[in-house]
Amino acid sequence: xxxxxxxxxxxxxxxxxxxxxxxxxxxxxxxxxxxxxxxxxxxxxxxxxxxxxxxxxxxxxxxxxxxxxxxxxxxxxxxxxxxxxxxxxxxxxxxxxxxxxxxxxxxxxxxxxxxxxxxxxxxxxxxxxxxxxxxxxxxxxxxxxxxxxxxxxxxxxxxxxxxxxxxxx
Amino acid sequence: xxxxxxxxxxxxxxxxxxxxxxxxxxxxxxxxxxxxxxxxxxxxxxxxxxxxxxxxxxxxxxxxxxxxxxxxxxxxxxxxxxxxxxxxxxxxxx
Numbered sequence: 001x002x003x004x005x006x007x008x009x010x011x012x013x014x015x016x017x018x019x020x021x022x023x024x025x026x027x028x029x030x031x032x033x034x035x036x037x038x039x040x041x042x043x044x045x046x047x048x049x050x051x052x053x054x055x056x057x058x059x060x061x062x063x064x065x066x067x068x069x070x071x072x073x074x075x076x077x078x079x080x081x082x083x084x085x086x087x088x089x090x091x092x093x094x095x096x097x098x099x100x101x102x103x104x105x106x107x108x109x110x111x112x113x114x115x116x117x118x119x120x121x122x123x124x125x126x127x128x129x130x131x132x133x134x135x136x137x138x139x140x141x142x143x144x145x146x147x148x149x150x151x152x153x154x155x156x157x158x159x160x161x162x163x164x165x166x167x168x169x
Numbered sequence: 170x171x172x173x174x175x176x177x178x179x180x181x182x183x184x185x186x187x188x189x190x191x192x193x194x195x196x197x198x199x200x201x202x203x204x205x206x207x208x209x210x211x212x213x214x215x216x217x218x219x220x221x222x223x224x225x226x227x228x229x230x231x232x233x234x235x236x237x238x239x240x241x242x243x244x245x246x247x248x249x250x251x252x253x254x255x256x257x258x259x260x261x262x263x
Contacts, residue, residue, distance in 0.1 A: 129256045136252060140232050149201045152233035156246050157207060160214045 191240035195221045198228050199235040200247065211235070
């Protein structure tokens with residue numbers, strides 16, 4: 001073996017070294033590494049599962065969100081239609097109140113016009129009668145002579161009943 | 170407000186005196202000077218004037234007829250009063 005250039009002692013020492021290296025490698029390096037890899041695999045699996053679960057949850061949430069949106073949209077439509085109806089009824093009420101108010105104002109104005117007309121008519125009537133009386137008075141003053149006055153007075157006295165009280169003021 | 174008793178008495182006397190005088194007097198206002206016959210005829214128609222002193226007055230505004238004033242009592246039988254009454258009637262009717 002020596003002729004072949006192989007040193008037996010060195011070979012044995014190398015073998016022992018290799019054995020020792022193998023034992024140390026297996027015990028302190030390979031095992032923790034494997035467990036670490038396994039742990040990583042488990043974690044990856046868990047992550048994958050979690051991802052799937054999250055995806056599912058996402059999908060569920062999307063469905064729920066879509067349903068919720070639909071419901072909200074329905075409610076919005078409902079509220080808008082109710083608001084429109086209410087606005088219509090309020091509008092009708094306001095129009096009816098305005099019409100009533102206008103009618104009331106119109107009636108009041110008509111009454112006032114009628115009253116003013118009556119007042120004016122009374123005033124004119126009063127003025128006409130005053131003017132007539134003035135004209136009659138003036139004419140009588142001009143045409144009544146002493147004799148006529150005496151005759152009228154005599155006629156008044158003659159036509160009086162005895163102890164007349166009806167003319168007393 | 171309290172009125173003094175003396176003032177009150179004076180006022181009472183004055184009013185009584187005035188009323189007494191008024192009850193003795195009467196005023197006859199006419200549009201023209203009344204004749205004696207007319208006055209007598211008026212006294213016949215108003216017997217309460219017989220015992221009263223009559224003051225005669227003329228007022229052309231009366232147009233015709235006469236007014237008798239006895240204190241606060243007035244009897245208007247003038248043509249002017251008739252016209253005013255006529256005016257009132259016209260106003261009431263129309």
